[in-house]
Amino acid sequence: MQGRTPSAKHWSLWLLGGLFTLFVMLSSLWLSLMLWIQQPLGKIGTMLLIGCWVVFSLVVLGIYFTRHLISRQVDTILYLLVFLISLFAYFSIEARQDRDWNPEVSRLLSSEQQGDQVTLHNIRNFDWQPNGKYVERWESRSFDLNQITGVNIITSYWMGPEIAHTLVSFDFANQKPLTFSIEIRKEKHEEFSAIGGFFRKYELSLVASDEKDIVYTRSHIRNEQVYFFPVNMPKAQAKALFKEYLRQADALAEEPKWYNTLTSNCTTLVFDMVQAVSQEALPSDYRLLVSGYLPNYLYDLKALDQAWNMQTWYQQAHINPRIQQPKQISSKEYSDQIRLGLPASKLY
Secondary structure, X not given: OOXXXXXXXXXXXXXXXXXXXXXXXXXXXXXXXXXXXXXXXXXXXXXXXXXXXXXXXXXXXXXOOOOOOXXXXXXXHHHHHHHHHHHHHHHOOOOOOOOOEOHHXXXXXEEEEEOOEEEEEEEEOXXXXXXOOEEOOEEEEEEEHHHEEEEEEEEEEOXXXXXXXXXXXXXXXOOOOEEEEEEEEOEOOXXXXXXXXXXXXXXXXXXXXXXXXXXXXXXXXXXXXXXEEEEOEOHHHHHHXXXXXXXXXXXXXXXXXXXXXXXXXXXXXXXXXXXXXXXXXXXXXXXXXXXXXXXXXXXXXXXXXXXXXXXXXXXXXXXXXXXXXXXXXXXXXXXXXXXXXXXXXXXX
C-alpha cells in the first residue's frame, strides 16, 4: 500500500511552524541582548530576567519541557504580547542631553551665520598627553566659506581593515583646517561597544575640532591607523556640506538622537549629508557599511586623484609614520605634515 502524499495544508503548517520557531529564536536573541545592554534591573536582576525569558522561549518552542506552560495557543499569545510590550518600552527610550558626559564630548557645537560668514562656538582643541590625559581647551573661530580651498576624508582604523571611523576636514585659504567628526556621546567612565551601538546605548555627538586634536588623538594616543585622503568635489558642494554640518549640529542641540552602529554612524551620516547637497544621486554601495573600504568607493567615483592606484594611495595617505614627534610642532605644522606629498584637494 502506497503512503499518502503530504497535503498542501500539511506543508503550510510545517512552514508556519518553522517560521515561528525562527522568529522566537531571533526575537529572543534580540531581547536578551537589549536587556543586557540596557540593564533595567541592574546587572544581577537583568541576568535573572534574561534567564527567565530564555526558559519561557524554550517552553514556547516545546524544547525544554514536555508540557507547555499553559497551552500552546496561550503560550504563543503570551510570548507575542510580552515581546510587543518590550518593543514599545525599548522604542520609548528617549535620547537625553543631561547626562554626566565625558569631557571630550561635554559641549555642543553651535554657530552664528550671516550668509557665508560663520562663527563656530565650542570647537575642541585639547592638548593631548602621551598617557591619554589632556588639557581641555574650547574655542570660537570665524570662517568665510568662500575661502574653503579643499575637503579631505580621514579614515581611522580601529578594528581591522573593514571598519574605520570617518572624519571630514575642510581647508581654508585664511584659516587653519577644521575637522568634523560624528561620534558617540560617551558618559564618564563609559566605553564604546559596537553591540551597544545597536541598542540605544549612546547618543550622537557632532564634534568640530582642530586637526592636531582629533586626528592626533586617534593616531598617536589610541594607536589607530589613520589615513588622509584629499578629495575632489564642486566648490558649491563643499560650501553646502559645511553648512549641512552646522544644520546637523543645530538639530542635535534641539533634539538629541541615538547613535546606531549600522544605520546612524560616522560614515552613513556623512554619506547622507553629501547626498543631501549633491546635484547627482550617489550610488549606494556595501562599502558605506563596511566603512574601511570607503576610500575605494571614493576612488571608483573619481573623487580621489586617479594618478595613483589604491595601493599607492594607502601607502602615501598613511599618517602614523610621517608624524614622529607631534607634541613638538604647532597645529599648523601638524596639518602641513599630514598633507605632505599628497595631491591637493581640488574644488571645481
